[in-house]
Amino acid sequence: MSSLIHPEVPLLIIRWAVGKTRQTLLCMIAFVIPNLIGTIVLICVAPGPSNKGGLIFAFYMMQCFQAVSALQVMRSLLLITSVTLVSS
Helix, strand or coil: CCCCCCCHHHHHHHHHHHHHHCCHHHHHHHHHHHHHHHHHHHHHCCCCHHHHHHHHHHHHHHHHCCHHHHHHHHHHHHHHHHHHHHHC
16 A cells, blocks of 8 residues: 655655754654644544544655654664774
8 A cells, every 4th residue: 555645755754853953852753743743633632524634634644754753763874884984
């Protein structure tokens, strides 16, 4: 099953934001907020014909902004690699 939202787009946006501000942690926190909002909307709003569009938007918002975890993993791997290279 293919996704309608490409994970590269938010990852590129967060990489740009981190490069521009030099604040990795603050950018990651800012990118977690839409994910939390989407989760709260999906939990609290009862599905119905009048709010299908809002629920699908909340779902896509959750899926789109999960690129933060990819950035976290990437930075962890880079840190492990640099520590390994320095200690060798």
